[in-house]
Amino acid sequence: MPANLTPEYMEAEQRYKEARTDEERLSALEQMLATVPKHKGTEKLQSDIKRRLAKLRELVEARPAKGAKRGVSFYIPREGAGQVVLIGPPNSGKSSILGHFTKAQVEIADYPFTTRRLQPGMMQYQNVQIQLIDTPALCPEFFEPWLTSVIRNSDYTLLVISLTSQSVLDEIEFIKSKLAEHKIELVRDAEQKFDDEGNAKIRAMIVATHLDLESAKDNLSALKDLYAREMDIYGLSVKTNEGVENFPREIFQRLKVVRIYTKAPGKQPDLNDPVVMRKGSTVEDFARSIHKDLARNLKYARIWSKNKLDGQRVPRDYVFEDEDVCELHS
CATH class of the missing domain: 3.40.50.300 (P-loop containing nucleotide triphosphate hydrolases)
Structure with a gap:
């Protein structure tokens, strides 16, 4: 499977090659890991980046500090809706x-x-x-x-x-x-x-x-x-x-995201813990985000929405609106 590396990743990789200090290399590696596409074709690349990151972090944190705090990270993992x-x-x-x-x-x-x-x-x-x-x-x-x-x-x-x-x-x-x-x-x-x-x-x-x-x-x-x-x-x-x-x-x-509430057949939806996805996401995208096999075996979905749908079946390419309730059937 081709890696299909993004321009953002390529820029981070170039920064890594041009870095002159371990701190600059650490920053570039953290950005590379954040932007590398996550699929089977990049598994080896991801492992290599993680290995280099772990080794470099150990080196930087073990070094005596010169007026700066140890272990400073230039990358913070994304959390929440954005x-x-x-x-x-x-x-x-x-x-x-x-x-x-x-x-x-x-x-x-x-x-x-x-x-x-x-x-x-x-x-x-x-x-x-x-x-x-x-x-x-x-x-x-x-x-x-x-x-x-x-x-x-x-x-x-x-x-x-x-x-x-x-x-x-x-x-x-x-x-x-x-x-x-x-x-x-x-x-x-x-x-x-x-x-x-x-x-x-x-x-x-x-x-x-x-x-x-x-x-x-x-x-x-x-x-x-x-x-x-x-x-x-x-x-x-x-x-x-x-x-x-x-x-x-x-x-x-x-942020251009939508909240999707999951619902099991015959049960009430959980309205306190929505799944957050990009605007434009479809039922198939939603199923794939849970598990690729679910997307592959998906038969249909039912949607409850604020304005128009009340449990009707929808196709795989149905585009979610904010706060839709989705019931998947495979």
Whole structure:
């Protein structure tokens, strides 16, 4: 079976070949493992990457630290309904967002560069969780080269800026230009994430914080005039809760996923633990995600939906809507 390696994997492999330090090699290997297609044709390749990762991690963690923590990882496994990465300049409010919407223990301070490593947390939206990842600040004085891989691997990115910053436009333009150097463009939407040359269109939204402060709403309006064609812009204040209630829903809707509830024949569905799949997924995709033999032997499915179906049989190519209930028959 051909490997059919993706442009994202090929870029990570090139980064590994060009890496000069063990930390850079570790970052590239973690990205390679995250992006390699998972099928029988790549089993040997996956095993080789895992072997190299284990050996390199052991080497890095055994080395005496020089002002840095041991065992720092540049890759965080995806959890929940999607992985959302928070990027932005110093003191933009990224850590405040993570701390407010998740149970993660974050360090929040008025001085810059408080966040020095990736920090994940899980945000609740109804009956699913969304993974938020805080990242080190992006600015001319400080730029972590491995951060671009984290952005590429994300399902969605939030460019967090403070409406109180006197240089907010310069901060946005710097981040855009720096990402462009690494073949990354932040966009509202994209049909295809990567092209054959490794260029990435990353779906993103600008989150404007400190909405509660004086002149913030005027600044937000000006920001929308300048950037609304490129990305959606969302105003937020975790201090006064402006924009807080709708924030999880806004993020969930942009992840482009659907929740599917499983149902055994003659029993009630479990509405507390949905299976999350990409929009456009079919009954056959759903069956295959459970087990390939189930997809192969599938005879039919029954669907209960919010608006139109009430247990009717549907074909294999039926496309799910959010919160459909599915009963598979093989």
